[in-house]
Amino acid sequence: MPSDSFKALVLRRPFETIEAAIETLTDDNLPEGDVLVRVHYSDMGYKDGLAITGAGHRQIVESFPFVPGVDFVGIVEESNSDSFKPGDKVIATGWGIGERHWGGYAEKARVKAEWLVPVPTGMTMRQAMTHGSAGLSAMLCINALERYGVAAGSDILVTGATGGVGSVAVMLLHRLGYRVFGATSRAEEEPYLRALGADEIVLAKDIGDIPAQPLLPERWAGAIDNVGGATLANVLASTAYGGAVAALGLVGGTNVQTTVLPFIKRGVALLGVDSEKCPNKTRIAAWKRLAEVIPDGLPASVIEEIGLDALPARAAAIIRGQIRGRTLVAV
Ligand SMILES: NC(=O)c1ccc[n+]([C@@H]2O[C@H](COP(=O)([O-])OP(=O)(O)OC[C@H]3O[C@@H](n4cnc5c(N)ncnc54)[C@H](OP(=O)(O)O)[C@@H]3O)[C@@H](O)[C@H]2O)c1
Structure with a gap:
């Protein structure tokens, strides 16, 4: 050989x-x-x-x-x-x-x-890959929400919460002082999500399995959406006045049927997040912040x-x- x-x-x-x-x-x-x-x-x-x-x-x-x-x-x-x-x-x-x-x-x-x-300094190679693109993307989503003005202390929803991106996002948000709503299709994973820092558990079907609504009661100041489809439409419709939704995933579908109402009635912003071609300066800063917020690893x-x-x-x-x-x- x-x-x-x-x-x-x-x-x-x-x-x-x-x-x-x-x-x-x-x-x-x-x-x-x-x-x-x-x-x-x-x-x-x-x-x-x-x-x-x-x-x-x-x-x-x-x-x-x-x-x-x-x-x-x-x-x-x-x-x-x-x-x-x-x-x-x-x-x-x-x-x-x-x-x-x-x-x-x-x-x-x-x-x-x-x-x-x-x-990054202080991070082992093993820790780096336990985060991977998922952790990097979760960090980029939080950075995007904060750039828009969403601040620690506010309520943030994470959809697909038990997944790779979702799990890291829940933990990061909790450590940064947000009140975290974890949306999951697996109710039995409530103890897992609470241990990561979720304050409230939302059943995914209550967001994704209802017909897309133009506006719903205001429930969170921001959201990180891994799912797309009807879920994203209803997440936008439930975001409070002046809030923002960071969209990065498509596990529930690529088509999103929504209306302009969350944008023009509540000033809600839809922020697209991409980790694949994001510039190195941005990703190096995100890796550094990941190492700072989760120094002990997942x-x-x-x-x-x-x-x-x-x-x-x-x-x-x-x-x-x-x-x-x-x-x-x-x-
Ligand atoms: N834009 C970017 O740069 C970027 C980077 C990384 C990942 N992504 C995307 O982000 C998404 C999540 O990635 P991941 O690696 O975290 O995936 P993952 O580990 O498979 O997690 C996805 C989670 O979504 C939920 N889910 C799965 N199938 C679903 C369905 N049909 N309808 C609704 N919910 C469903 C499940 O969580 P529950 O059981 O808790 O509901 C699942 O654990 C993917 O679409 C991925 O392609 C994008």
Whole structure:
């Protein structure tokens, strides 16, 4: 076996459906890039589930063979960039990694230097991947709400609260002094959400399974929405005068039928949040704030650690909405 060989989860599409298997590759198989990283951890978010299963309204991966994994953290082995040197600990999230460019479900990854940010001071590599794109996005949502004027002490709703983004968002908001409403389809997860800091539990069906309303009673000053669809419409309709909703997810659908009334009668703002192409300056600041607000890392109740071989089954489960919290992948 060549000395530069390593293991990876490789997607192939011999016929209509995607097949995923662990294969042995060498450095020559890796795509172009100026930094070679020895991957220590990756994670699994909803988009990784779509990539591995091929589910969803659009095909996430279009070119095969392909190594998925939107996020990874590891140590630089080789670098042709002045920004990083061997031994540096780096995080990769977004920029098409795991969608158009080979990702983190491999012991090695080669990417562009501008897609990497340093692991923030005080954060371990394991902690960085327990947050992953989910934690980064939750932080970006809170930053967006605060830029709009939503302030600590106010009521904030988090939809899809037991999911990866949702769990980190609940914990961050609680630590920052907000009163947190966790909306979940799983009433039995109330103890989990309360332990993370949720003050009130809202049943997802009471928001998402009612016909979209133009205006509903004002219930929260802000919201972080992972769900989209009718849920987002009703979250907007329930947001108090002058509040804002940070929208980042689509697990409940991409079509949102709403009216202008929340915007023109209550001055509510809809803030779009994207972690994939968000500028490095913004993401480095968000990673730093994550390290400051959760210096001790996420609690064990949020994290399930798996290996590369368990990814296909986990992908199917995340698409079915059966995963709680964050999936850490020990590469
Ligand atoms: N814009 C960005 O930059 C960005 C970054 C990261 C993620 N995202 C998106 O954010 C969303 C959440 O990501 P994630 O990684 O946290 O996913 P996740 O771990 O699968 O969590 C999603 C949660 O939403 C709820 N849910 C699942 N299926 C649902 C359905 N059909 N209808 C309503 N609720 C449903 C479930 O929570 P309950 O059981 O508690 O209801 C589930 O745990 C995804 O759409 C993802 O693509 C966007």
